[in-house]
Amino acid sequence: MRQRVLTSLMVLAAVLASVLLVTLPVIGQAPATKAKKSAYKPPKLPWGDPDLQGLWPGTDLIEVPLQRDAKAGERVEVTEEEFAQRQAKAERTAENDRVAYVAKDSKVGINPPGYWLEHGRPQKITSLVVDPPNGRIPELTDLAKQKAAQAKQAKQGHGPNETWEDQSLYDRCITRGVMGSILPVIYNNGTQIVQGPGYVAIRYEMIHETKIIPLDGRPHPSSNVKSYMGDARGHWEGNTLVIETTNFLGDKNGIGLNGGGTPHSADMVLTEKWTRTSPDMMEYTATINDPKTWVRPWTVRMPLRLNPEFPLYEYACHEGNYAMFNMLKGARADEKAAEEAAKAGKK
């Protein structure tokens, strides 16, 4: 009897192990994305939680592409030569920034000038996407392709500024979504973590989002409750803060920069991990699992540097968003000019 129980347990263990081996590559991450077990032990807060508090802007990573250049294959770091080129470019940019006078023969462009931009620091990583191992966003599902084709079709013969609803949620100062808020863009990449007993809050500078994350294990609300930023729940795995976010509004924000790119569905499960790897470095990963949109889960990883010199300034956006009106006025002016040109052509 005892032998039979032991045998049964061994069979059960073998089945479990094989199930895990089979499912791990699907639900887990590629070797490149596995967080290195950091020997660093972060300080603890008075109530015992690891201290992740501080300003963790993504500015250093501005020049790192979200997706890897296909030519780099599975290479996660640039070559020494490529890194030297990145360093040389950063030095040239810094030198240009110090030029105090505008050249006499200069021509101006219509697009945002350089003084609007922030600059990154040369990085060795080839992309922010680290899983799949080729650093590329996975293929869209048939459903997502169909939705994209429908969206494109709906825009046929429709100008980009016929109504305010043609403008992106970002242009309208509404939201960039969770990933749009943290992926580095050309400016205003401030991110701050603030902790209290039982809660973590993450503040994103541009478009003023603050995400409040309860840590007490309460369940997500009903799937009928949806929002742009979703519903976040957190827990500690060792010194790593793990945040699972669900209950998203679907077909609104993408995972790309500023919430652009293919919109995710309402079923997306976003798993973010924050791990301090040294007194001034944080490893951040986010795994996007949305089987309705992408054929497999994918992961973004960013090394974030603590920068106490990067305070978050208030970002009241709606009040001063003149550009929204100006773009609509610009489109009306274009229409009027086209009408007048058509009339003149008929005469």
Place this chain on the structure above:
Amino acid sequence: MRNTLSFSVALVGFLLAVSPVRAHHAFAAEYDGKKQVHLEGVVTQMEWINPHTWIHIDVTEPDGKVTSWMVEGGSPNILLRRGFNKGSLEKGQKIAVDGFQAKDGSNRANGSNITYPDGKKLFLGSSGTGAPADPGPGK
């Protein structure tokens, strides 16, 4: 001159390398690429607002008529981080602006180059200005 030339050449490389970037909104939708303006005026107000600052200036035409213009500038958060503050651009300061006028013909312009009357840049970190064929980063 030599310095500005090498600056321009380096800049083109910089622009190629950083594209594509996405500013808060599409500038080509707001301004008319065929209506380039050079404005010299006196600051009447600096609006420290997100997503972008706006500088108000009064421009005196050759016939003595004064027209008021609004000039779009960078995000206040960036300018503050670069050391610019509310005392940096006082009322009455003379500035020159090179940019493009709004499509609807109103007195608004993008401030591609904003300088003091002697050509000195108002905002440092201006590595996107001064190139002979500066397409500017962003959309």
